Ligand SMILES: CC1=C(CCC(=O)O)c2cc3nc(cc4[nH]c(cc5[nH]c(cc1n2)c(C)c5CCC(=O)O)c(CCC(=O)O)c4C)C(CCC(=O)O)=C3C
């Protein structure tokens with residue numbers, strides 16, 4: 001590892017240099033000219049694949065962030081419950097294959113590599129492998145749709161770290177596909193699965209007015225939330241992160257209404273809620289918590305709850321444990337009928353949407369011609385100055401952004 005760690009806590013933002021993209025050199029938020037990317041880099045979170053991986057994996061995730069051991073043990077228990085295996089790596093193998101198939105179908109002759117932030121195959125090794133095969137212009141795709149330190153910038157820092165630790169920073173360029181929270185391919189599977197859930201509950205005789213839809217996403221520290229998105233834009237107290245979730249959830253509910261799946265007479269109430277909080281109790285994180293809200297619903301005369309994992313791409317541990325175990329238990333205790341809807345996974349609409357995003361970037365489609373379903377999009381190709389910065393982590397070099 002080069003000098004990265006010693007640079008990490010300087011006051012001066014080292015930010016993107018020397019990992020600037022062509023677009024960032026001009027300061028433009030969107031790609032200005034088509035780029036002949038020679039490989040796609042699918043960047044996942046990573047997860048353990050056996051009991052012996054659990055603790056080393058958790059140490060990787062929390063490296064340098066002061067998560068107490070108590071909390072690690074608590075989380076380890078969730079993984080141990082499932083044999084120490086997170087399904088997230090298998091999901092990413094399937095997603096990689098599905099994207100490759102769709103690229104082939106469209107005649108786009110570009111290989112797709114997969115690497116993780118926190119477990120093997122590590123991004124470092126993947127970047128080395130791609131470079132050894134002669135690829136020098138990689139288009140990164142992080143498995144995370146929204147803007148925040150954990151869901152965007154940290155992936156960019158990991159790209160930068162991978163380039164520096166492999167000594168490839170001057171020969172390999174990694175750009176990153178824009179955050180895709182409001183891209184049709186990401187939203188469509190949610191519209192479909194929430195629609196199915198509402199239909200099911202209606203068939204069971206539960207009036208729409210007695211159903212609540214909870215759109216659940218990963219909580220983050222309110223400090224991170226406030227700093228999510230470009231430094232010079234105001235998205236309200238929850239920053240771009242909360243605003244993006246609110247906008248997507250609202251779009252889904254409007255779509256269900258316009259598609260006739262919800263009648264005007266008795267609309268289900270809906271809201272965005274947060275899950276999987278960690279960190280010290282003294283540190284404020286985004287609220288309300290999904291389980292807290294579920295236990296309050298009977299007092300609001302709800303009979304049923306639809307839990308929508310809006311913040312997640314696949315049914316990994318945060319979904320399997322925090323929703324399918326804990327939130328479902330909370331619903332049972334509250335006497336509520338509950339349905340947890342599907343994540344996008346390898347839904348054909350999602351896979352097509354991802355390849356649309358790849359094509360859009362390769363062709364440098366003008367922003368006004370890009371598909372987006374909320375007023376917040378289309379999000380930027382090149383992260384803006386100070387985007388999603390994290391003052392706790394300090395400034396670290398990050399690829400695929402503009403100079404501050
Ligand atoms: C916004 C966000 C996403 C969504 C975006 C994205 O998908 O990237 C996400 C995804 C995920 N988070 C995951 C797992 C963990 N996250 C942790 C900790 C944290 N997550 C945070 C935020 C997020 N996390 C934050 C602010 C922390 C606190 C510590 C820190 O500042 O980083 C910890 C440490 C223990 C704990 O504190 O709970 C673990 C084990 C897994 C893998 C699941 C599997 O293995 O199946 C996935 C996909």
Ligand SMILES: [Fe+2]
Nearest residue numbers: 150218276318
């Ligand atoms: Fe997380």
